[in-house]
Amino acid sequence: SQQGEEDPQALSIQEGENATMNCSYKTSINNLQWYRQNSGRGLVHLILIRSNEREKHSGRLRVTLDTSKKSSSLLITASRAADTASYFCATDQGGSEKLVFGKGTKLTVNP
């Protein structure tokens, strides 16, 4: 079973615009991670946010975490065509080292 749900399922924007993706999860977590996947290939780790953190930045990425609402968001600013990919959130399960993924958001950035 999948822990998280990303929203929207698909997002299409123009280069230079910002992209926001949301993730909701069901059980308590120690941390939440975001991964990117290009065209059914391997996943690339983007950022990890711990349950005691509310916001984290990495380059053009900004992640927020609201544990009271069991939700997270990923903001990509000034998007580029190379950002076109599927984005997944993944959570641990209260100490378990397995990652539980959502179904992902497919982002298309048009040049």
Add this chain to the structure above:
Amino acid sequence: ETGVTQSPTHLIKTRGQQVTLRCSSQSGHNTVSWYQQALGQGPQFIFQYYREEENGRGNFPPRFSGLQFPNYSSELNVNALELDDSALYLCASSDRGTSGRETQYFGPGTRLLVL
């Protein structure tokens, strides 16, 4: 590049056959996790190996089995293949025992098609 390699990249099998997929973990990593990703879905956890022992298993039947070797590389074996086993199989390595161990580094995957 994560330094995690998988072989083969693609594989076609017929129903009922057996398959072995291989993974070499990133240098220094002692933990390997395997995931199955069906088309249009997120990865699903199959199991994890730490120091050659299974360390957690997802909701997969016993015909999915694995091994981890002393050099921390790993194999995923699937017996009696079914059509629904067609998927991308992802291997991820991590370094249990250090801070930041939660981050898993994924290989490029093996795409399995069962006919």
